Amino acid sequence: MLTLQFVPYSEIEYLSSVGRIRKLLNITKENRIVLLQGRLRKEEETELIKATMEEIDKDFKGIELSVIYPDKKENDLFRKIKRNFVNMLLGDRQGLTIIGPASVVREIKKDPDKIQLFTEEESNPKKRRKKSS
Numbered sequence: 765m766l767t768l769q770f771v772p773y774s775e776i777e778y779l780s781s782v783g784r785i786r787k788l789l790n791i792t793k794e795n796r797i798v799l800l801q802g803r804l805r806k807e808e809e810t811e812l813i814k815a816t817m818e819e820i821d822k823d824f825k826g827i828e829l830s831v832i833y834p835d836k837k838e839n840d841l842f843r844k845i846k847r848n849f850v851n852m853l854l855g856d857r858q859g860l861t862i863i864g865p866a867s868v869v870r871e872i873k874k875d876p877d878k879i880q881l882f883t884e885e886e887s888n889p890k891k892r893r894k895k896s897s
Contacts, residue, residue: 793819799860828866829863830861830862
């Protein structure tokens with residue numbers, strides 16, 4: 765079963781960098797795909813990847829990460845100023861970050877019109893045990 769978990773920026777906004785990384789990594793380790801409103805800072809993305817590499821084992825194969833930013837090709841000066849002002853006030857809430865466990869997410873492709881998330885079924889799905897009466 766594929767599970768997507770939306771994480772609003774307000775849920776991680778007041779956490780430390782380490783706290784943000786831990787929260788997101790713990791969700792992906794539960795085989796959930798995180799849809800994070802906004803984005804992490806570049807340093808936090810780097811630290812997330814480092815932390816992931818340290819935790820790889822037979823059960824956790826790592827993560828796939830992709831960030832989708834709003835269109836930055838605006839030609840209107842007023843819109844650029846407005847977007848920069850909003851970013852200063854609200855922080856990194858624009859865009860969308862997708863983080864998924866590498867055992868589930870094979871690849872994330874972006875193009876101007878869509879996001880393609882290629883997944884794999886788990887090779888050893890957990891079998892439900894029947895309760896004996």
